[in-house]
Amino acid sequence: MKTIIEPFRIKVVEPIRMTTRAERERLIREARYNLFGLHADDVLIDLLTDSGTSAMSARQWAGIMQGDESYAGSPSYHRFEAAVRALMPFRHIIPTHQGRAAERILFSVAVKPGDRVPGNTHFDTTRANIEASGAEAVDLVIPEGLDPESRHPFKGNMDLDRLEAFLAEHPGRVPLVMITVTNNSGGGQPVSMANLRGVRAVCDRHGVPLFIDACRFAENAYFIKLREEGYADHSVRAIVREMFSLADGMTMSAKKDALVNIGGWLAMNDDAWAEQANTLLILTEGFPTYGGLAGRDLEAIAIGLEEVVDEDYLQYRIASTRYLGEALSRLGVPIVQPVGGHAVYVDARRMLPHLSPLQYPGQALAVALYEVGGIRSCEIGTVMFGRRPDGSEQPAPMDLVRLAIPRRVYTQSHIDYVIECFEEVQREKERLPGYRITWEPPRLRHFTAHFAPLTAGS
Numbered sequence: 001m002k003t004i005i006e007p008f009r010i011k012v013v014e015p016i017r018m019t020t021r022a023e024r025e026r027l028i029r030e031a032r033y034n035l036f037g038l039h040a041d042d043v044l045i046d047l048l049t050d051s052g053t054s055a056m057s058a059r060q061w062a063g064i065m066q067g068d069e070s071y072a073g074s075p076s077y078h079r080f081e082a083a084v085r086a087l088m089p090f091r092h093i094i095p096t097h098q099g100r101a102a103e104r105i106l107f108s109v110a111v112k113p114g115d116r117v118p119g120n121t122h123f124d125t126t127r128a129n130i131e132a133s134g135a136e137a138v139d140l141v142i143p144e145g146l147d148p149e150s151r152h153p154f155k156g157n158m159d160l161d162r163l164e165a166f167l168a169e170h171p172g173r174v175p176l177v178m179i180t181v182t183n184n185s186g187g188g189q190p191v192s193m194a195n196l197r198g199v200r201a202v203c204d205r206h207g208v209p210l211f212i213d214a215c216r217f218a219e220n221a222y223f224i225k226l227r228e229e230g231y232a233d234h235s236v237r238a239i240v241r242e243m244f245s246l247a248d249g250m251t252m253s254a255k256k257d258a259l260v261n262i263g264g265w266l267a268m269n270d271d272a273w274a275e276q277a278n279t280l281l282i283l284t285e286g287f288p289t290y291g292g293l294a295g296r297d298l299e300a301i302a303i304g305l306e307e308v309v310d311e312d313y314l315q316y317r318i319a320s321t322r323y324l325g326e327a328l329s330r331l332g333v334p335i336v337q338p339v340g341g342h343a344v345y346v347d348a349r350r351m352l353p354h355l356s357p358l359q360y361p362g363q364a365l366a367v368a369l370y371e372v373g374g375i376r377s378c379e380i381g382t383v384m385f386g387r388r389p390d391g392s393e394q395p396a397p398m399d400l401v402r403l404a405i406p407r408r409v410y411t412q413s414h415i416d417y418v419i420e421c422f423e424e425v426q427r428e429k430e431r432l433p434g435y436r437i438t439w440e441p442p443r444l445r446h447f448t449a450h451f452a453p454l455t456a457g458s
């Protein structure tokens with residue numbers, strides 16, 4: 001059969017409130033053209049993020065009822081720990097309320113002011129936590145990872161030569177190397193097993209530990225199965241175990257590939273770091289057998305980890321993201337190639353060439369998608385990255401719009417609707433206005449900035 005069906009039936013539904021274009025034009029104007037300012041029930045298809053937006057299974061909801069809320073030694077913690085260790089065989093597994101809490105604890109323990117932490121492309125919270133510890137976050141992705149049109153199968157790979165040179169140049173100043181799978185900030189692109197092995201070898205030569213930012217580990221493992229020579233016959237579970245056997249530790253946001261709405265963990269082999277991490281955990285998150293979570297959350301994660309490595313699920317997941325990407329390409333919409341695991345990234349700068357980067361083409365496209373079809377997406381471009389620490393403004397390297405697909409939430413007809421909205425936006429694209437910012441906060445402006453459309457002469 002050619003059709004890859006959603007490998008689940010729907011037992012509980014959430015209504016989507018229908019709106020008209022006129023209503024949406026008013027609502028986005030009232031939100032000052034910032035999609036983060038919308039009420040979520042005014043959104044028809046919410047592609048803002050795949051983080052914390054997964055639909056849980058009947059088994060996970062049943063697990064929620066079995067959660068044990070003992071302060072110490074909860075059996076739910078032990079089920080969580082066993083489920084994590086079945087895939088990621090680390091000695092210490094420390095639950096946290098989400099990924100960035102794991103990052104904060106890791107970097108507080110491992111990093112000193114003046115240190116440098118190389119990665120393929122650090123996610124923004126990872127970068128911010130490294131910087132908050134007084135260290136520098138450095139991105140060393142392969143050159144193909146920065147070229148939206150390159151069809152390299154593993155565009156998340158680390159540039160091994162640059163990593164080797166970097167570690168040689170900064171002896172004693174690199175406490176760990178971090179590699180993000182899949183590379184979210186670079187388009188959801190996977191990292192190959194060969195590259196992970198190469199990074200491990202470089203780290204070994206320099207005596208530096210390797211950590212994996214593992215948010216989308218299952219999607220990454222499935223890409224290895226599909227694309228890397230020698231892995232077609234390996235199970236995804238076996239690929240996952242091999243990936244993590246190459247690392248000394250990991251951070252995880254369970255809000256992605258553990259199929260839950262909240263949660264995360266930090267894991268590692270080093271006893272001394274783990275002891276310090278547990279002390280910080282008790283100070284800021286909770287006792288080590290619950291971290292920042294309830295026992296019921298730990299149950300849902302344990303079950304989610306079994307479900308996410310199911311290969312029927314992963315086949316559907318990767319196929320449904322590709323389905324959207326390929327349909328947009330056929331319409332002539334420029335996207336980052338090849339399509340990543342959790343999202344399609346539209347190249348708004350190429351799609352709207354009449355707008356300069358400082359007229360925010362990504363924002364213009366994101367607003368148009370909402371007005372035309374009630375679709376919420378996320379600008380990843382000059383609005384997000386254009387303001388420099390010295391106060392000046394510069395175009396970001398790319399102006400992208402991310403369409404992130406929540407796991408197990410939307411059906412193919414929802415995605416067909418998104419494609420139809422793009423057809424309409426394509427028809428109107430020469431007329432889409434640029435935007436100016438009328439107010440912005442001192443940091444992380446994209447969440448709360450106010451915008452106004454540019455009219456002729458403004």
Ligand code: PLI
Nearest residue numbers: 049051098099100123125184215253255
């Ligand atoms: O949102 P958290 O704190 O659970 O996780 C932070 C985080 C860390 N690493 C990576 C690669 C992420 O993608 C990530 C969170 N991503 C979000 C919120 C997203 O919308 O992509």
